[in-house]
Amino acid sequence: MTVPSPTTALPEADAGRRNMTLLIQLRWLAVGGQLATIAVARSLMDIALPLAPLLAAITVLVAINFASLALLARGRAVTNAELTAALLFDVAALAWQLHHSGGLTNPFASLFLLQVVIGAILLTPRSSWAIVAATLAGLATLRIDPTPLLLPPRYAHDPFALYLQGSLVCFVLIAVLLVAFVTRINRNLRDRDAALAAARQRAAEEDHIVRMGLLASGAAHELGTPLSTLSVLIGDWKKEPDIARHGELQADLADMDAAVQRCKTIVSGILMSAGEARGEAPRLTTMRAFLTATIEDSRAVRLPGSIEFNDLFGADVPIVSDPALRQVIGNVLDNAAEISPDWTGVTASRDGDMAVIEIADRGPGFSEDMLESFGRPYSSTKGRPGGGLGLFLLVNVLRKLGGGASVANRDAGGALVRITLPLSALAAPEGES
Incomplete structure (x- = not known):
């Protein structure tokens, strides 16, 4: 949306x-x-x-x-x-x-x-x-x-x-x-x-996002066929008599199948965010269910219990699920879990008509340069080519929705990303829930 x-x-x-x-x-x-x-x-x-x-x-x-x-x-x-x-x-x-x-x-x-x-x-x-x-x-x-x-x-x-x-x-x-x-x-x-x-x-940032979207859409189309092939092959291997007798192999194949299905879900989300695959109507949900599903997706690929969710949101509200928003919040969660694999804290609260989501970790925190260049593309502490796009996309997606994001270092150590989002930007149409 x-x-x-x-x-x-x-x-x-x-x-x-x-x-x-x-x-x-x-x-x-x-x-x-x-x-x-x-x-x-x-x-x-x-x-x-x-x-x-x-x-x-x-x-x-x-x-x-x-x-x-x-x-x-x-x-x-x-x-x-x-x-x-x-x-x-x-x-x-x-x-x-x-x-x-x-x-x-x-x-x-x-x-x-x-x-x-x-x-x-x-x-x-x-x-x-x-x-x-x-x-x-x-x-x-x-x-x-x-x-x-x-x-x-x-x-x-x-x-x-x-x-x-x-x-x-x-x-x-x-x-x-x-x-x-x-x-x-x-x-x-x-x-x-x-x-x-x-x-x-x-304008330059938005042009950059458009070019990234075109590349992501093209990559998603290219990835669709090999992912489908892998899914079929994994299903065939599960049915093989020799493999069916080995419980460990079956468990590995189940993990592989879950990973492939997650990749296919991500690809579908990219296509939907790019304006494609619009055959299905937007999915109606609630703010709490939206946040819970986003966190559960991140928990599925991390250590059990490593993500702590504090729900202080209060009365739930109906919204229309936004794939782009879910993806950028998931990126922040993945970044936090990568730098702090043992613990990531997520707090959801409400400030008037604004939803407030805070994501904290116990990593080294942000450097002064990162705090000053927050939201700019390719500004990253990881040192990888092309890194730093997660927070850049987060800032621009939130800006399109009328919200914002800020970063800071926690007094107890680690980093904190604060997301504010007007609930009206995701509000479900009247008469629907």
Whole structure:
């Protein structure tokens, strides 16, 4: 049974939404700063400002913010065109305000530089140059009949000193905003790059699994005929009169027949997991029966009593048996029994809607390199070519089912593999049990 993994936002979409959120926050700061500047200029400095056009621009910025919030509420990706449009509105609003407050003589004209830097970081090269062109056009329009500022007498005799003070305030404002917001934007971009790298790694792993599945399916087909031949030959030998009289030979033949039947079961499981041999309906069972059968299969080829099963699962639940899941859990059990032949502990419990399976052994445990590279293909402590695929397959099968796996070293010695699996991933259809 294949269960699609939960959908997650693409890295580009997530970065675009976070960058739009930053623009909204920057715009709220601009609205607050502009209202504070107007209040200081009129109340403390007695500078007459045209309130109507300035407040109209602030109203437009507030409206853009609400429109941007509505855009984010839709839950889809924020495109480069939408980010560009938002920045162009900011440039136009700043140009409008400067035009009605002195034009190029207003020291806050340097705020255009902030728009250019943000555009260069957030947008594609073509869109970034569009922001540059918009700011240059804005500066050019400020030379066309701007509304001059009427300064009170204490500033009128030396307007350049007031300009220098305003320039200093503007420099500090730009520096603080650039450090605060560009740092956050770069962090968003690094998170996006990390998410893209993880997605590429996951795609490579899934491609590796597909190729392994094709090889396993081909090998299973090739093994079917010789296994059937061996089964027929063993049956014929059992019927031979000379062999029938030897109890030890009969016992050996029975062991050989059991081993061949186990191999045939494994081959059938590989074909079923690969999407073949689907003539039979999926087998309905329960979680406890599924775990018990998996453990019994491993016990059949190990020392009697070497696997200890602690059932703390609680109330049983109906599920559809997943051959791939059974196979990867069996691989972990085989690995644990191989490294710790005298004892392997299996504990099944439940954490809310999650099934938790812990497999422990008394071996040497995992090395630091193994703990860091857990789940990667060909990462193994056995030193065999092609080793390390058991845990790799476990991680990827669980990921497809919405679960996960982790490894650790036990305080008492040995290794511990912890499997978590949502019960909904294996839930039996309603009305069936």
